[in-house]
Amino acid sequence: MISPHERIIFALDVSQRASALEWVERLSGHVGLFKVGLELFVSEGPSLVEEISSRGERVFLDLKFHDIPNTVAGAVRAAASCGPFIMNLHALAGSEAMRRAAEAAKEGAERAGVEPAKLIAVTVLTSHTADTLSELGIQGSPAGAVHRLANLAKDSGIDGVVASPMEAAMVREVWPSGLIVTPGVRPAGSSLDDQSRVATPSGAADSGADYIVVGRPIRNAEDPVAAADAIAEELREASR
DSSP: OOOTGGGEEEEOOOSSHHHHHHHHHHHBTTBSEEEEOHHHHHHHOHHHHHHHHHTTOEEEEEEEEOSOHHHHHHHHHHHHTTOOSEEEEEGGGOHHHHHHHHHHHHHHHHHHTSOOOEEEEEOSOTTOOHHHHHHTTOOSOHHHHHHHHHHHHHTTTOOEEEOOTTTHHHHHHHOTTSEEEEOOBOOTTOOOTTOSSOBOHHHHHHTTOSEEEEOHHHHTSSSHHHHHHHHHHHHHHHTO
């Protein structure tokens, strides 16, 4: 059983190593993982993931690979070697890409002598609505698309999915043992920013999320440590 603090993934949505490491030091022990996304990874590369991990912290490498199966597998193999705890790809890359990525993640970790990352698939981005999906030729609700993609991921041999709080309960029902990482989490009273499908930390936990991703509500708080601790307390209350 992971503790409430360990269920919080803090989004390192900064562009420079020094700023990222300041946040890691500041929030160490108050959150469970640090999310390294595209901007930071492109700026600083795999060595930053390795440095954060060398401090005893866990990294969620959020690069959302989406390409042909061979390219996705190669990227996952390379990324796995820097030792993330969780990493992801897009379920829309397809079942073959996910199957090959699952194998590649193990290969990359074995070659580097690190623990294999948990590989999860992004279903539908939390910024999407039925209208924006329609623009892409995906008909129906976000929930319907998440249901299809979660089942595809389940059958492809990976560990779980990224799903919004609105769909986490449905994913948990169809995939009881799957790992669910939920972005779009906002404490009561927070701005939605660029998210469309959101919930509070307790709402996400009640829906079946294993981990929640929180960025701006902690980063922009007057006291970020207190904000992280308040979210952990809310998760603790939700688990009672």
